[in-house]
Amino acid sequence: MTFQGDGPLDTGGVSGGGGGGGGRIAIGGGVGLVVTVVALLFGINPGDILGEDGGSSTGSGAGASAGNSAIDDQIHSCTIAKANTDTICRIVATTNSLNKVWPTMLSRYTPPETKIFTGSVQTQGCGVASSAVGPFYCPEDRTAYFDPSFFDELHDKLGGSNGPLAQEYVVAHEFGHHVQNLMGTMSKAQSLGSQGPTSGSVRLELQADCYAGVWAEHADKGPNAMLKTLTQDQISEVIQTAKAIGDDTLSGNNDSEGWTHGSAAQRVRWFTNGYRGGDPRDCGTFDTDQL
Template sequence: MRLEGERESGNVEDRRGAGGFSRGGIVPIGGGLGGLAILLIALFLGVDPRVLLPGDEPAPQTQQVDRRAPPGSAPGQQQGGGTEDPARRFVAQILGSTEDVWKDVFRQAGRQYRDPTLVLYSGMTQSGCGTAQAQVGPFYCPLDQKLYIDLGFFREMQERLGAPGDFARAYVIAHEVGHHVQNQLGTLQRVDELRQRVDRADSNALSVRVELQADCYAGVWAARANAERNILEQGDIEQGMNAASAVGDDRLQRRSQGYAVPESFTHGSSAQRVNWFRRGLQSGDPRQCDTFGAQSL
């Protein structure tokens, strides 16, 4: 990716080294699936990662956390990395790019886009949706409107998921920002209300449509950012498509248990994820991301 000269967002909250801790390796979580499988399936989660854990309930929606910056810091101030921290700079540049794109999209629609905050942490931290742990991968919490990422996950993507490259990492961030867009548009709230009135299979089907729409929104960001700033290089799109395919429910389930159970999908198949990401990338139009009105995914 061409990011030289791209601005860094000031909405990065760096909690690395501010009280979190790292666990040694990936540990099993829940019953039936190992920790690695949970981590992979939880990639690009919409709300609370614990909805994927068998027998566990999501964090109470009323739970609150102290959202003040750590002592001696200002909003967006680094806590873990130094001024020459390339990983943090990359994250801040991608977040800044998504801010520019979605502010423009919302402005054209006569609305105002409110920037999310991206929290970097190591091992474990607190979110408005409960405890954030590295094992469950990046996720977005609608209660505090923050994205949570342990940067070690990008290493897991490359080494265990076979999804290397800057654009694959940018896709992760853009997908989570897509959930923030859904939150501002009221999509997450409406889906949450529907999920409380249907059975598990229908609830899973709704979750798939939420996730595929966020994939499409990630593609919209990439298309618009590239049209405006020419940020994509040869091979970047292939990296994004590879990342979308790598986290399809069918592929992850076959990897963890040897077979796929379509009715249990919560994020969509590899083909579906690639298809909706491509749709956003080719159109650059968020109106093309209506997964809820689509007859076929």
């Protein structure tokens, strides 16, 4: 358990979406995680890169509507207590916590939209995305997208943790991209390229990890904190997940020229930087080559 208390969650800005009936596409060794960065930086339709049929994978008609309605019903039934046992409610509760923490550090913070989908989803600016891309943030529509099945893939196939805080770290990472969008960091990243050990995409991803750590440091503090006091075991679960989605772990080699997210060690280091200091100014991945 990570969340404390009970009562309803704020579900404003969180909705169901996606085709549902389009089916879930396996992550396949982390290829989808690379697609996330490509779409993030250049607005390319993820389906084009993965070779998917964007028209057929979005779902349509009564089946898609029923799928969206079921997710919406579950979202609106969420309480703080349910967030400790239900993945969709955990995503909602984490957005609530993030939207409490970030305004205290960024005066111009405005919450992103959050879309929870199954199978595939049509974004408003980043094309069609299936479950294969993993969680992602689309800067064009300022929306973070999550298929809850990703967490099973992360644990069962990629070796990440299925602990609650590890899942919350994934949500916080995508909100970190929203913070970058608000601060204009994404346009800076575009000029530094999408691949390589010091590329703009690697710097973006490591900074988002650091921002997730900043959130974690603050999320259990103060009288209105939504999280119970975090334990070292929970932080270790986050580190396990960060290691599992490092470029060297996913590819099985140390060829850094194709990196888009950073190595396992780098992802752990930058999350830890944010968590230890709790200050976004400690997340200067664009100010150093010592990533």
